[in-house]
Amino acid sequence: MPKYVIVGGSVGGIGAVEAIREVDPVGTIAVISEESFPQYSRPMIADFLSGEATLEKMKYRGDLFWEKNEIQALTGKKAVSLNLVDRHVELDGGGRINFEKLLIATGGKPFVPEMEGADKDGVFTFTKFSDAERIAAKIGAAEKAVVVGGGLIGVSAAEALTKCGLEVTIVELKDRLLNRILDEAASEIIEKAIREAGVSIVTGQTVKRILGKPENDSVVGGVILTNGEEVPCNMVIIAIGVIPHTELVVGTEVKVNRGIIVDRCMRTNVPDVYACGDVAETYDFVLDESRPLPLWPIAYMGGRVAGYNMAGKKTGYPGGTSMSTLKYFDTPVISAGISNSKEGDGYEVLVNHDPESNLYKKIVLKDNVVVGMVFVNEIERTGIIFYLMKNRVNVECFKHNLLSEDFGLVSLPEQLRRRMLLGK
């Protein structure tokens, strides 16, 4: 019987494997992964689609990662049910794996709303390598694509499809793109860059129905928006968001809110059962509460913490927050924490906006502590701001410098700088 069983072979599972192996070089580890590829970077699927990255470049860890860590890799297998009494996981096709310690790292799954015609040939989601491969296979015959959802995934898909030469329309339900991570001014800058690249943006609408081709109804021929307008296309990418992929624990004792509930050691309510990554709700140090934060670095961090604790090294999860970077359409953007709050409600907002050079910097403070930031185009010192946010540093005496052009470690009070640089 493997000592450790990890369901999910993406970044959470990889983080856990690395942490377990630091502490326990010999305990048997089994990883159950639906995908049979090597460990690859999911955020890079847009680069794969656009031709900028090969599968080789996408490898998140070197070849033979499973072998080097002596993992019993059950790749191409799906865990279908969980028995917490006998402590085993059942695989499709009938296999059964017993565990001493279990990590559920099943990730998120794309949210696809009820939409007439969503089963047609040419409708895709965009979160996995296989999605990018399937889209790539159809791209030669496609001229126009509709991307449903103007968040991070939608924008990345739109860029890749544009680079492939398609005419792309992004359809966003809210009044602006990237509305969950950016404020109006930042959204406006990136929307401008997206439009300049030839992409059409439709806001305040979604797709009501996906149409077939006149000659073949089973193949995508267009979409009908909520306002009744028809947009012809050969391809629809549904990129509305991801939701925790909790199926495995449904009907078990494991407590689920929106995602699986875990403590700061990534433990669920069931002894020896852990969860991390997009399937779990993890601690947000800005909001001081747990919530789904489906982000790659957070899944890796959570996986590591789970791994250490599973192997007996008590480790607390330091917490993450909403933290996104964008590189698409040649517009570097960084957003972290509470980024779209306005002045008031106890928030103080510092802004430096130069519309001509598309430069935008905003920091949100509460009681003189940084709780959020959005930076567009000038992003190189944002790590220092992120440090101040994460460590809840009172910035009252130097906040006037935070947005200055030459802001750096030199702008910090001497005591803080010495602590950061010299550890004293």
Place this chain on the structure above:
Amino acid sequence: MGCGLCEVYCTVEHSKSKDIIKAYKREYPRPFSRVRVEEVKPLSFAVQCRHCEDPPCVIACLSGAMRFDEKTGLVMHDANKCMGCWTCIMVCPYGAIIMAASGRKVVAKCDLCPDLDIPACVASCPNEALMYEEVTP
């Protein structure tokens, strides 16, 4: 004293020719410095990657380009694997990771000059403000 020679010698060491005139006048893409001098007179100091023991950039890296080398204890960046997502920039407390000025959409940072015994910035610092020592944590 804020002379900026560390930036100059870092640039040269990371150029193709490793020749100061050619590096500054003739090379394209332009070589650039991985160290930066911050200054608010009378204070000035050089900032470069601290090669953290528990590096936030490695934890956050989306592609696996940023790696902690267990043998050397250094944080190494593989530009060929970098997807230029800027996530490491967001989490580096020192602001020591930069967007490569060479036109490629990747990041760059101090690599402690792997071809030299003493990093170029340290060797060229006229006031011995930069020192290179191994510290056991």
